Amino acid sequence: MAHKLFSLVLMLVLALPVVIFAFAGDESKAPAPSEIMQKQIADAVKVYAEKKEVYRKDVLDLFERKEKFARDKGDLKMISLIKKEKDAFFENDKDPTLFFVTDQKRFLELAKLDLIKAYEKTIKDCLKMKLDVEAEGFSKELEKIRAGKIKDEEKKAKRIFLEAPFSAEEAKTTQKELAKSLGKLMDAKIDLGRGVKLEMVLIPAGKFMMGSPGAEVSRRENETQHEVTLTKPIYMGKYEVTQEQWQAVMGNNPSSVKVARLPVNNVSWNDCQDFIGKLNAYTNGGYRLPTEAEWEYACRAGTTTVYSFGDNITPKDANFLDSKLGAPVVVGRYKPNAFGFFDMHGNVLEWCEDWDANYPAEPRTDPKGAGTGKGRMLRGGSFLDNASFTRSSNRIGNSPNERNHAQFGFRLVRIN
Numbered sequence: 399m400a401h402k403l404f405s406l407v408l409m410l411v412l413a414l415p416v417v418i419f420a421f422a423g424d425e426s427k428a429p430a431p432s433e434i435m436q437k438q439i440a441d442a443v444k445v446y447a448e449k450k451e452v453y454r455k456d457v458l459d460l461f462e463r464k465e466k467f468a469r470d471k472g473d474l475k476m477i478s479l480i481k482k483e484k485d486a487f488f489e490n491d492k493d494p495t496l497f498f499v500t501d502q503k504r505f506l507e508l509a510k511l512d513l514i515k516a517y518e519k520t521i522k523d524c525l526k527m528k529l530d531v532e533a534e535g536f537s538k539e540l541e542k543i544r545a546g547k548i549k550d551e552e553k554k555a556k557r558i559f560l561e562a563p564f565s566a567e568e569a570k571t572t573q574k575e576l577a578k579s580l581g582k583l584m585d586a587k588i589d590l591g592r593g594v595k596l597e598m599v600l601i602p603a604g605k606f607m608m609g610s611p612g613a614e615v616s617r618r619e620n621e622t623q624h625e626v627t628l629t630k631p632i633y634m635g636k637y638e639v640t641q642e643q644w645q646a647v648m649g650n651n652p653s654s655v656k657v658a659r660l661p662v663n664n665v666s667w668n669d670c671q672d673f674i675g676k677l678n679a680y681t682n683g684g685y686r687l688p689t690e691a692e693w694e695y696a697c698r699a700g701t702t703t704v705y706s707f708g709d710n711i712t713p714k715d716a717n718f719l720d721s722k723l724g725a726p727v728v729v730g731r732y733k734p735n736a737f738g739f740f741d742m743h744g745n746v747l748e749w750c751e752d753w754d755a756n757y758p759a760e761p762r763t764d765p766k767g768a769g770t771g772k773g774r775m776l777r778g779g780s781f782l783d784n785a786s787f788t789r790s791s792n793r794i795g796n797s798p799n800e801r802n803h804a805q806f807g808f809r810l811v812r813i814n
């Protein structure tokens with residue numbers, strides 16, 4: 399009999415996403431998940447009220463099933479709790495509908511905050527009580543909800559798009575609009591433990607001219623200018639990865655001069671992959687190096703000039719050869735660009751995901767570079783490089799195993 403109780407609950411709860419998705423085309427008409435669930439609970443109460451004695455037996459069967467599971471497991475504490483709950487229910491001659499409503503109110507409170515977490519908890523509870531069929535049903539529906547959420551986010555994000563050139567004000571306004579539409583933070587902080595935070599900035603999809611025009615002073619042959627469209631928003635590191643962040647994830651510090659807020663250096667492309675692998679295992683994942691296209695789009699931040707702040711660079715703008723500092727400086731010392739990224743020019747070179755290869759001349763969408771090559775790309779220039787190496791379009795390749803350079807660092811991208 400207990401399966402009947404859960405069958406009804408399952409049908410009611412599984413109807414929720416269907417109703418929500420039916421309104422996906424018109425968000426103004428979409429009722430909140432909590433409102434839908436509240437109505438379903440009210441409807442269920444009516445159904446239960448008509449056959450109280452039948453469902454009273456269902457509840458009793460359910461308690462017996464819980465007790466058997468606890469006995470098989472040898473969990474005396476669980477047996478005691480179930481017995482108290484059972485005695486309280488039957489001694490007070492409760493209406494079986496109250497049992498259902500109390501259980502569903504727990505789901506409802508969770509659903510108000512996070513529908514996915516509500517389903518995850520329900521699946522966990524079903525598995526705990528050996529309700530495998532019910533758990534499988536909830537799991538399938540959770541997959542649909544997650545897929546629908548991703549599609550919904552992508553649909554919303556596609557409507558928010560920047561095409562260069564655009565102003566700093568347009569950049570900031572669009573970033574805020576994107577964050578609001580996705581229900582995410584524009585400036586996210588990820589806790590790496592021991593007070594160490596990883597700060598990421600959300601940027602929208604967009605279109606820009608990648609590479610340099612033929613007349614740009616000091617341009618190189620591998621900077622063929624071409625149109626690039628990035629179709630998805632991403633989070634990118636507000637700063638270069640610091641030594642304290644590397645230490646928090648890896649448990650060591652390879653840098654030549656050790657200061658917590660200096661960018662980590664002396665790291666190869668392969669070292670970066672090791673760091674990312676551990677970071678993804680520690681967190682919810684989604685981290686990687688930026689592609690060159692993502693890096694340059696973030697660096698330019700809507701500009702078409704040589705640098706993100708104009709056609710000239712001075713020691714007040716960035717840490718490069720003319721600054722005569724001879725070493726990296728703590729991240730965030732110079733002004734950020736229009737997107738809010740620091741040190742995109744100078745300080746340390748930043749590894750990107752791409753292999754070293756020439757650009758195509760044709761327009762590209764979400765380019766990932768060549769499929770193979772001898773080296774991986776570095777962008778942004780460093781404290782030892784002259785002005786031309788710190789241009790937005792400048793790119794150099796190096797062996798992915800090469801690490802013995804105080805100039806080599808990186809920043810991260812997150813795609814979820």
